[in-house]
Ligand SMILES: Cc1cc2nc3c(=O)[nH]c(=O)nc-3n(C[C@H](O)[C@H](O)[C@H](O)COP(=O)(O)OP(=O)(O)OC[C@H]3O[C@@H](n4cnc5c(N)ncnc54)[C@H](O)[C@@H]3O)c2cc1C
């Protein structure tokens with residue numbers, strides 16, 4: 001299966017290498033002109049450099065019905081998707097959640113049930129804020145493994161991906177270069193700031209870039225808020241609840257808003273774009289993932305808004321259910337792309353230097 | 355398509371949907387004219403040969419957008435004289451050259467994006483501005499701009515006749531959706547390209563050999579409008595029996611193979627014909643200066659085919675090819691793979707190898723490393739072909755465009771023997787023969803189309819307003 005995908009992408013890569021008209025769109029083309037022959041690892045590396053901006057599809061003179069049948073964004077998307085699944089650990093979980101929105105929803109429901117159950121079972125006699133509904137110890141014993149196990153899985157996957165694409169010893173300059181490219185989502189700017197060809201076919205637009213930026217920074221802010229809370233709890237002995245002008249809230253509220261708005265926007269854009277220019281088989285799974293991520297942000301905000309009302313226990317269970325499932329499925333959903341992309345950018349820095 | 359749109363009323367109808375047509379349509383629409391574009395290709399193949407281009411040649415007094423340094427009018431004109439051997443209309447040529455400078459900002463303002471010279475083409479970074487994404491991206495940008503200006507585009511619309519009465523165009527006939535339609539407008543701009551994809555016409559001009567030619571660009575440029583205008587007494591320019599042809603990969607598709615089928619290996623190979631014999635100096639000059647003659651050279655060989663033979667020393671010295679080469683460990687085997695007499699090919703190679711001298715080999719400049727004592731010498735880059743594996747590419751003539759076109763004035767008006775037609779303008783390949791009487795200057799086709807497309811659009815709009 002995957003060798004067919006790689007061969008097809010290689011066929012198209014070789015045509016692009018003889019053409020090079022798209023050189024200015026993104027870092028994929030400058031990377032491919034380094035070679036005349038492409039190993040499987042080279043192709044996987046190129047695929048993970050691609051952001052599916054589609055500039056190279058709409059400007060290609062060889063798309064179907066031309067016999068060269070170029071659809072470079074889709075060919076790379078298939079290889080990329082396959083690479084996330086091939087390197088996923090444990091393997092039995094590799095494909096299901098990418099492909100099936102229903103599977104994601106099912107796990108989510110299980111997540112809710114577990115949380116409601118825990119709220120029933122572990123309701124403490126006393127406690128403040130959320131800990132009035134769910135004992136602190138119970139919360140930790142659930143979320144610590146739910147965070148660490150996926151992290152372990154990601155590390156295992158990345159190690160094997162690293163070997164496939166030929167990563168070498170990391171230097172600080174590699175990380176810096178990769179970090180800068182990622183922070184600005186440089187490659188989504190279309191090469192000149194005009195953006196991608198996503199929702200308006202051959203017209204450029206920056207909407208996708210801005211929405212993705214909102215999601216990425218929204219997520220990072222939420223993550224920072226949680227981390228800040230953890231540090232305040234354990235290091236400074238300042239347990240939740242926190243007021244509006246506390247670090248967790250100052251980070252978390254804007255983060256939640258960005259995350260929610262960004263996810264709604266990305267889902268809407270996805271309905272406008274042509275699915276045949278991406279990995280079509282995972283369309284449903286990707287949509288479910290966007291809902292999962294956006295739901296995590298939205299329920300977090302709702303929970304905060306409901307402070308002091310009778311809705312808190314229900315919303316707490318729902319929000320924690322989202323968070324739990326988001327982390328558990330992290331290595332097996334679109335979320336994994338961030339990790340692969342970052343590693344790819346590091347390796348690209350290395351290959352460019354070499 | 356609702357055929358009611360064809361009824362208009364239209365001020366200007368533009369025939370064709372490539373660069374020249376779009377520049378004309380946009381310019382007239384900006385002047386307030388109601389414009390209809392009739393493009394014979396379906397939407398997916400819109401844009402004629404323009405969709406295959408990568409750059410245009412632009413005069414500039416100092417650094418301009420992606421262009422480095424400066425490229426003045428006289429140097430540009432000298433370059434043109436060199437390739438056309440003087441076969442050009444100087445006032446028109448200078449008009450095109452001078453106007454090219456203001457074209458670049460105009461193109462950017464209408465959606466075209468430029469990128470620095472592509473890797474492997476650094477020699478053009480001063481003279482030629484490359485389109486980001488190539489010609490199809492340019493064409494897309496122009497269609498979007500035209501649409502925003504209210505221009506109507508009808509695809510699958512082949513114009514079959516442009517009716518002239520006296521010195522005036524009255525209406526035209528077009529096949530749209532399988533039906534013949536009569537379309538009226540106050541003026542017409544003809545921008546339907548050359549006739550290079552009309553194999554019958556090529557065969558008349560070239561003889562049966564033309565059956566083996568490959569057409570590098572669109573199959574829709576059949577010259578129907580050009581033929582029709584010539585039949586109605588319009589004056590022509592350019593040699594009717596010549597076309598611009600380069601040697602391309604013999605395995606390329608019959609039409610629309612575009613840029614990727616080119617092969618840059620000739621200077622580092624020997625090229626033999628069907629009978630495994632060499633027929634021309636492969637090392638005469640640097641490749642950008644020689645690649646355009648190889649189409650005709652191969653066309654003159656039996657069966658219109660050539661074979662470039664190369665060894666592993668040189669395989670990485672040129673841009674990658676779209677199809678992998680044939681490959682073998684002995685010359686005999688390689689010849690057999692390619693359908694040649696392997697023993698004879700080996701003899702040709704060994705005769706060539708014996709004539710090679712030692713000396714400094716320099717791939718990017720004339721190194722003077724020539725053969726000695728051969729009836730058919732190779733005057734540069736002559737290194738023995740002796741390091742397996744050996745590689746081979748089949749070469750065929752690939753036609754880029756034809757030279758025959760309509761004669762126009764400096765205002766792009768089409769002429770008959772008794773003077774200009776009052777409401778007919780022409781732009782692009784259909785009139786390029788005035789300026790490019792022979793040879794080719796990389797990037798000049800798009801310059802001619804942009805300059806004269808804008809002139810035609812401006813003049814036609816002034817006429818109807
Ligand atoms: C592979 C290749 C690469 C090239 N690269 C370059 C380059 O980098 N730079 C450069 O300057 N030049 C290049 N050229 C030359 C360049 O393509 C032409 O000079 C230029 O595109 C001509 O523009 P045009 O608008 O006159 O014709 P075209 O772009 O060919 O447009 C003609 C249009 O007319 C339509 N048409 C034809 N007949 C009819 C009819 N009867 N009714 C209605 N519509 C009709 C066609 O469908 C087409 O849309 C290249 C050519 C080829 C083949």
Ligand code: SF4
Nearest residue numbers: 016019020021022060
């Ligand atoms: S996608 Fe098409 S136009 Fe772009 S480099 Fe590849 S072959 Fe050329």
Ligand code: SF4
Nearest residue numbers: 026050051053054056
């Ligand atoms: S889709 Fe965009 S990012 Fe991907 S290869 Fe094409 S131009 Fe580059």
